[in-house]
Amino acid sequence: xxxxxxxxxLFTFSVLMxxxxxxxxxxxxxxxxxxxxxxxxxWQLVGPPSVGYNEFVFYPDGSGxxxxxxxxxxxxxxxxxxxxxxxxxxxxxxxTMYFNxxxxxxxxxxxxxxxxxxxxxxxx
Numbered sequence: 001x002x003x004x005x006x007x008x009x010l011f012t013f014s015v016l017m018x019x020x021x022x023x024x025x026x027x028x029x030x031x032x033x034x035x036x037x038x039x040x041x042x043w044q045l046v047g048p049p050s051v052g053y054n055e056f057v058f059y060p061d062g063s064g065x066x067x068x069x070x071x072x073x074x075x076x077x078x079x080x081x082x083x084x085x086x087x088x089x090x091x092x093x094x095x096t097m098y099f100n101x102x103x104x105x106x107x108x109x110x111x112x113x114x115x116x117x118x119x120x121x122x123x124x
Contacts, residue, residue: 036060037083039101043108043121051119056090066090 042057052070058081066077080091083101088110090097098113108121 037101038103039083039088039108042124044124045119046107046122047120048117050117055124056121066092 037058040058040060042055044055045051045053052068054069055067056064056079057066058064062080062082064079064081066079068075068077077092082089086100086102088099088101090099099110099119100113101111102109106123108123110119110121112119
């Protein structure tokens with residue numbers, strides 16, 4: 001009887017540990033990111049080819065640069081940026097760009113809010 005009771009407690013304990021482990025691994029996955037975002041640094045476009053080549057540099061103070069080399073020529077713009085969760089807003093002197101962002105396998109993905117393909121960046 002003691003052995004059966006010990007096995008029952010061991011089984012219950014094991015089930016509870018698995019349940020708490022799974023809960024701990026998944027509970028934060030759907031929450032947006034709040035804190036110093038990992039996008040800080042330099043990023044160069046690697047895809048898609050339909051987007052003109054560009055680079056973002058994000059500084060921790062919310063400033064940065066945007067370099068573009070496309071059919072209109074090359075230019076560097078000073079930007080301000082902010083994130084809220086997985087949303088990124090990039091402010092130019094005369095325009096604003098809105099993205100959702102994610103980092104996967106070391107690449108930064110920017111998803112334009114107005115649609116279109118994701119922009120994929122590698123760090124530099």
